[in-house]
Amino acid sequence: MYTHSITRAHRTAFALVIDGSGSMAEQIRYRGQLTTKAEAVAAITNDLLFELIERARRSDGVRDYYDIAVMGYSGDDEVRSLLPFGQRFIPVTELAAQPMPMRTTLQEFRQPDGSVTQREMPAPAWIEPCAAGQTPMCEALRQVRDLLTVWTEKRANTDSFPPVVFNITDGEATDCDAEELRTVSEQIRSLRTTDGNVLLINIHIAADETGRTVFFPTEEEAATCPNRYAALLYDCSSRMPEVFEQAIRAAKGPGAMPPFRGMSFNASAAELVAMLNIGSISAKTE
Incomplete structure (x- = not known):
């Protein structure tokens, strides 16, 4: 299971589901700068989209290895596509x-003498930051469930490497209770191709990096989750297949032993980047 290569005949899918509620206006440190969670998540998502394009690029051009969806949830129970084309899933x-929208960012660079300088760097900007209103996470996951139900039922996708869903949030859902969130998460994880079940990775980002972080936890680590919400995210997340274990152990440290669960709690921006990278690069492309 989880061994099929990604090809043009058997593509996979990535769905990013992003919290855009009011609390995403809180500040965190990213690339040496203080910025809002919303701005950091948008920048990180844009970087991942660019990376997916480059990973699909071959001498004959970009190949259709991936279908991609980026959805935001915020406001008054609003769930919408964050890609500028108005579609949910689009081929890479x-x-x-499409013309690549660009922005300018400040990044810190350390000089040989130890001093730090800042440079303006261009970066892609398909996704705009959002921080407003409530956290309708459950409705967003229901819509992802429905999208992936259609995707996994397509004959062309029957033998594909299973889709990966990243739910990026900084708080609890405001439109459901814990049991409803467990239910919709289980419904997503039950969808499958012949190569395995859909993977759901929940990433909770924190403004305070001094709190305890849970990062791709084992069952033993989950038993000491810092609070009930961390335990809930653990329950809602997928067990990570063997193909991801080497990358997870490299990120956690050589003493980490599987099985691991696809979740984090109190993650920093750097840990968010690590989770997105691990979740998107472990499958082979041909």
Whole structure:
């Protein structure tokens, strides 16, 4: 299971589901700068989209290895596509074919003498930051469930490497209770191709990096989760397949032993980047 290569005949899918509630206006440190959670998550998501395009690029151009969806949830129970094309799932070739919106960011660089300088760097900007209103996470996950139900039922996707869902949030859902969140998460994880079940990775980001972080936890680590919400995210997340274990152990440290669960709690921006990278690069492309 989870051994099929990604090809043009058997693509996979990535769905990013992003919290855009009012608390995402809180500040965190990213790339040496204080910025809002919303701005950091948007920048990190844009970087991942660019990386997916580049990973799909070959001498004959960008190949259709991935379908991609980026959805935001915020406001008054509002769930919408964050890609500028108005579609939910789009092929990576379609994303690559669109003019790339650009922004300028400040990044810190350490000089040989130890001093730190800042430089303006161009960066892609398909996704705009959002921080307003409530956290309708359950409705967002229901819509992802429905999208992936259609995707996994397509004959062309029957033998594909299973889709990966990243739910990025900084708080609890405001439109459901814990049991409803467990239920919709289980419904997503029960969807499958012949190569395995859909993977749901929940990433909770924190403004205070001094709190205890839970990062791809084992069952033993989960038993000491810092609070009930961390335990809930653990329950809602997928057990990570063997193909991801080497990358997870490299991130956690050589003493970490599987099985691991696809979740984090109180993650920093750097840990968010690590989780997105691990969750998106472990499958092979041909």
